[in-house]
Amino acid sequence: MDVLSDVIAVARTGRPQSAYVRWHAPWGQEFAAVPGSAGFQVILEGSCWLLRPDTAPLRLETGDVLFLPHGSGLTLADHPAHAATAPVCAPDAPEPPESYASDSVDRLGRGGPVTVVLCGAYRLDPARTHPLLLTLPDLIHLPADPDRHPELHAAVHLLAAEVGSPRLGAGTTVPALLDTLLMYVLRIWLTEQPLRGHGTTGWAAALGDPATAAALHAVHHDPAAPWTVAELAAEAGLSRAAFARRFSSLVGQPPLGYLTWWRMTTAARLLRTTEAPLRSIAAQVGYTSEFAFANAFKRTHGVAPGAYRRAR
Template sequence: MDILSDAVAGLTTAPALSVLTRARAPWGLRFGGRQGFGLHVVVAGECLLLPSGGDPRTLRAGDVLLMPSGVPHILADARDTEPRDLVVDGRIGSITIGGAGAPAVVVSGAYRLEQVSRHPLLAELPAVVHLSGRSHHDRLHAAVDLLGAEIQTRAPGAEAIVSALVDALLIYVLRSWYEGKPTGWAVAIGDEAIGQSLHRMHSQPGEAWTVDRLAGELGLARATFTRRFTRLVGEPPLTYLTRWRMITAARLLRRGRAPLATIARQVGYTSEFAFAKAFKRQYGLAPGAYRRANRDRSTDADAHHSSPPELA
């Protein structure tokens, strides 16, 4: 069980949107204001990030930005350039904007993520994750190069390839951000004992896990395990387990048609009533109502005719 991939997959509620922008000064694009993550990669040239209420940042070729909070922001050649809203028809696209000045090429992506049950993995992230072109892996850049080529050529199969690459970029960015951090989620995953307990919860959410059982299987005292888990993960073991069970249940509700009783058993509840009560406490809706309101568009028969997530 890859916990990082599992956590991201559990929170993704719609296929990603991606666009390749070829710009020449003067140019400006307005993004954000929606739930989800926005991603920008400067492939060539330079531009400014102008976040709402924040200080401008200069972005250079190779820089990667992740906007976990969906905060409104502008990418532009200069502060005083009047931006326009980005409009893309479909899940992948390319645009050419601006005048005859300095060129820039930017690949952008958007992910619609579950916001109700914030996973600790995502809750730790700052409003803007900025990876310098000098600070991250060659594989991330390889994925960006492939993504730009697929968006540009729109060859047969491009939509499937682009969707996979945009998903991969999110994992690469998260991996790069957490790598080397002395505390937080990456340390929890890498910790031999806590990583194993997270693996058990993720791979078998329907098991009747207790703190005593988890601690005992790791050879730790209950109090020691609880303190260590809470310090690294940010919440006690059973609180995290309930959160993950509800995230898993929400994913099953969005993506399938299994009866509620079946889903309840899959996430550790022998009683459909107890499951519904726990789910409503977390999401504010009964499981059936959540399913109707949040059917995953990627499995809907009309998916190709529905609106994609807007770039955040």
């Protein structure tokens, strides 16, 4: 697993929820903030306006993608002057089902132009949210641009075909495409930050820096390895002191601090999603002693591994 794949794999709980909505102008729709989730909006057909407080209205076109990594609210409308109605497309259950959930809604207006939007959310586990997600802005807008983002355009096109005309296998295909869409959004955002002058620090810079990225990939590939700062520095091709300074500056914590956090995050995922015995999970995250693993886990998550598993 690479870092970006792991970010998606460990952060969310359950599978994505979504709704395929057709609006007939005139219309305006509020999407309420949902803390503990990451929301998305994909304009599949037509156009509309994005409305947010203290921000100028932004026109959205077919193929535009919005990603809200912190569950922030927004309003969409066919015209900036149209009032919004009560929120839709916000997951209101405390935990989404493990199977894919989707609704199809037709919002009738007065026969005006049609706008089709795929909207929905991932429920996140705050205890396992990767720091990369915490550094993202409240809203990421990727305009439709087949020449600049061909892979994103292809994912949107496939999603539109699957959710517009549901067929056999949609319960598997659509969640996989939503995960793919999320991966492309994060990849594009991280890749383009240096081009916008925002990639000198933080996770965009960390993953773009060959030395730091090499150490991160080593940790994610084999969290059970008995890593030391010197061994990670060797992976990075730097001296121990130079590596420790660079890693801490870009990632925001020392190498071994990140290693421990990632091990405990991986352990939490295994406790939630598998029935593996504690000694097996301890070994998978680098602990030869089940007792030492339990103490480390409790320091990080506030509860013992067994209690954490029972509470899932």
